[in-house]
Amino acid sequence: MTIESFLMFCRVVEEGSITKAARLSYVSQPAVTRQIRQLEDSYGTNLFDREEGTLQLTEAGALLYPYAKELTAIHREAHERVQEHLGKREMTLYVGASLTIGDYLLPALIGRFKKHWPSVQFNLLIGNTPLMLEKLEKDDIDIALVEGVVSGDTYKTQKFADDELILVTAYNHRWGNRKEIQLNEIPEEKMIWREKDSGTRQIVEESLQEHHVLEKIENVMELGSMQAIKSAVEAGLGTSILPKLTVQKELQYKTLREIPVEDFDLTREFWMVQKKRRYEKEIVKDFEAFLL
Numbered sequence: 117m118t119i120e121s122f123l124m125f126c127r128v129v130e131e132g133s134i135t136k137a138a139r140l141s142y143v144s145q146p147a148v149t150r151q152i153r154q155l156e157d158s159y160g161t162n163l164f165d166r167e168e169g170t171l172q173l174t175e176a177g178a179l180l181y182p183y184a185k186e187l188t189a190i191h192r193e194a195h196e197r198v199q200e201h202l203g204k205r206e207m208t209l210y211v212g213a214s215l216t217i218g219d220y221l222l223p224a225l226i227g228r229f230k231k232h233w234p235s236v237q238f239n240l241l242i243g244n245t246p247l248m249l250e251k252l253e254k255d256d257i258d259i260a261l262v263e264g265v266v267s268g269d270t271y272k273t274q275k276f277a278d279d280e281l282i283l284v285t286a287y288n289h290r291w292g293n294r295k296e297i298q299l300n301e302i303p304e305e306k307m308i309w310r311e312k313d314s315g316t317r318q319i320v321e322e323s324l325q326e327h328h329v330l331e332k333i334e335n336v337m338e339l340g341s342m343q344a345i346k347s348a349v350e351a352g353l354g355t356s357i358l359p360k361l362t363v364q365k366e367l368q369y370k371t372l373r374e375i376p377v378e379d380f381d382l383t384r385e386f387w388m389v390q391k392k393r394r395y396e397k398e399i400v401k402d403f404e405a406f407l408l
Contacts, residue, residue: 117154119187119188119191121151121152121154122155122188123188124137124141124151124152125151125152125155126185128152128171129177132171133171134149152164159176161174161176162176162177163176189393207236208236208237208239209236209239209258209259209400210239210241210257210258211239211240211241211257211258211259211403212240212242212243212248212257212259213242213248214248214261214315215243215244216263216279216316216361216362217263217386218242218243218261219362220362221261221277221386222240222261228406229403233399236399236402239257244315245264245266248260248262249389252271252391255391258390259389259400259404260389260390261388261389263315263384263386263387264315264387266389270391271390271391271392272391272392273388274388274404275386275387275388276388276408277385277386278383278384278386279359279385279386280359280360280382280383281316281319281358281360281382281384282357282358282363282375282382283297283302283356283377284346284349284356284357284358284363284367284372284373284374285349285355286350286371286373287370287371288352289373289375291375294375296375296376296378297378299327299329299378299380300329300332302377303332305335306336306354306355307333307336307337307354307355308337308338308345308348308353309338309339309356310342310345311339311340312338319382320357320382323380323382337353345358346358346363346366349372350371355375357382359384360374388408390404
């Protein structure tokens with residue numbers, strides 16, 4: 117029984133398949149099976165139920181999993197700590213980011229960071245917040261940069277930025293000569309939304325509902341990407357409430373116009389999330405300090 121057996125056990129649990137675990141580990145399926153068998157022989161019990169081609173953890177396997185995760189985490193941290201002591205500093209930073217942060221904020225942050233630490237390499241993953249937290253839990257990334265507060269005793273969370281949400285129209289829209297509009301005027305125009313499970317949409321809908329405006333918005337259009345929404349607004353197909361971060365270029369080049377709304381200020385927070393660890397890589401500390 118070796119640390120590799122525990123690593124492979126955790127991977128099989130998390131992927132739910134020996135085939136997937138083998139592919140991700142660049143080894144054969146029989147090699148994965150041997151590692152699992154070694155653990156089962158050592159503990160004297162089955163760790164998985166193998167029925168109809170699927171794997172399910174036994175009670176013993178479920179009991180072992182959190183210990184295996186902790187053992188592998190300690191092993192990884194010990195290796196990294198010794199390597200840094202020997203002057204072999206890890207120079208690759210694994211960062212996950214939610215869609216808006218990854219597409220609009222992170223590239224500029226990385227560019228500024230690399231001016232001070234040019235030898236650091238970045239391995240990036242971009243997806244929705246639940247996926248990034250899943251990758252963080254699996255130790256596929258060092259840091260997750262996400263929208264919205266993340267709870268949990270196993271996480272270290274720190275706010276690193278705010279983003280304003282603004283009402284935008286085509287640049288030549290009829291509201292363009294107004295200093296501001298009233299909140300109850302928003303339903304006069306077709307509202308263009310992201311899909312239902314969009315975090316940005318949920319924030320906007322909750323705020324409009326609090327102001328008793330949401331139920332008055334009848335003409336709506338749903339589009340599946342931020343770029344599609346911006347293009348639709350530019351074409352005069354409606355208005356939208358979007359993160360200001362995502363429309364900076366359009367505002368600068370006057371293809372979109374920001375329309376102030378009286379007594380309607382909406383912001384959201386960006387959070388840096390890490391797993392709580394006994395030891396933190398120096399490069400992670402550097403990036404954390406840079407963001408804050």
